[in-house]
Amino acid sequence: MNEYVSPPEEFFLEDAVTLAPALLGCLLRRDTPDGLITGIIVETESYTENDPASHAFGGRTDRNWPMFEKGGMAYVYLIYGMHNCFNVTSGTEGRGEAVLIRALQPVEGIGLMKKNRMVSGMRDLCSGPGKLCQALSIDRNLSGVSLMNGEIQIQIPCSAVEFNIAITKRIGITKAAGLPRRFLINNSKWISGKTDQSG
């Protein structure tokens, strides 16, 4: 069992395309009134300001303002009227970019995740951006909070973990659909998509 610690602030100041693969293998930790929930990040996507698929493409707004702040913030938004998506902002202040967290390997608080998701299969808990937000009770009230300390934190592993990173096109977008900006831990069974097997 690896140990995880808070990264230095500079960790989040990299550009989104650098930070997205760097977040793989890191721990996402969520403190709720009901208890602690954690999971290892296994799938991410990067969205930069010059990317037509990015919310930051049209400039700063009331919704996307965290993307333009200094890296290390949560940017949470509602998609399709019903699902929340959690992003880690990246880059120095003024740069509109973020990394979408798409899937986690559940670690702690699995009972809570099942309760929040109202499903029992491990594979269904965090294998998608909307799913993991529901499992960790993340909604857009948390957009703009710091990830350095507080109710949502990102922690890096103390000792390096061996894995290969696969890079593919992003999921579910129509603009700039061909860009290789999706990063995942190769052969992880916890990534999003259709590979159902309850357990």
Place this chain on the structure above:
DNA sequence: CTCTGGATTGAC
């Protein structure tokens, strides 16, 4: 103010 479509999910 009205209109439109989306960084998704789960049921047909």
Place this chain on the structure above:
DNA sequence: TCAATCCAGAGG
């Protein structure tokens, strides 16, 4: 394959 469901952003 497609409906659910709502708000940000664009246009009048």
